[in-house]
């Protein structure tokens with residue numbers, strides 16, 4: 001079997017979801033990170049026009065796009081350890097939460113994080129210098145171009161959009177706090193696809209200076225628990241810790 005190839009954007013939480021899933025299942029794979037900016041063309045070419053976003057996963061001759069479909073393909077190919085609960089009701093809930101994070105929390109967290117980073121030129125330059133976004137040489141010159149791209153693509157310069165994003169993020173975290181209760185994981189008593197995604201959304205929020213923990217004790221304890229899992233630590237350590245440090249406005253460890 002040829003090794004699966006993950007086409008990723010390092011800083012992307014959707015890519016992180018797949019990195020966590022691959023580590024969790026112990027799947028040996030290769031990672032490719034084309035320079036951001038070139039990613040759209042690469043994604044369109046690799047997916048034969050089906051997707052302009054990353055992640056993509058090449059697996060057994062098929063290119064899967066969209067992180068939800070990629071997790072489904074991984075689950076089918078490597079059922080153990082499972083990311084989907086076996087109980088149908090629990091499974092439906094895990095998939096509903098995954099969808100909620102994908103649509104209602106993730107894009108807003110991304111928009112808010114970029115909004116904060118773009119406002120703060122030294123942080124933006126440090127991030128570009130880390131090689132995580134844009135060319136690592138000429139970071140100072142590249143910063144306005146990267147900011148311009150983000151503004152066009154995600155509307156990151158509007159204060160109204162940032163305010164709306166913040167409200168969505170807070171509502172999402174409040175929902176999670178309410179749903180967690182005393183549970184160790186989001187659904188049932190095992191790590192699932194829902195946990196694989198939420199962990200990164202929480203880190204991204206912290207990069208942007210948001211503090212999901214205050215006033216949310218269940219969420220704070222949960223985050224610590226999930227991030228201390230060895231496979232999660234490995235997935236996080238594998239991607240430029242310097243870049244993470246460059247954008248962190250709060251300790252994210």
Ligand SMILES: N[C@@H](CCC(=O)N[C@@H](CS)C(=O)NCC(=O)O)C(=O)O
Nearest residue numbers: 009012013014053054055066067068
């Ligand atoms: N629904 C997609 C969203 C993927 C997505 O938005 N990826 C972003 C990275 S966070 C991307 O490739 N953005 C590049 C762009 O939109 O130009 C998924 O779950 O995979």
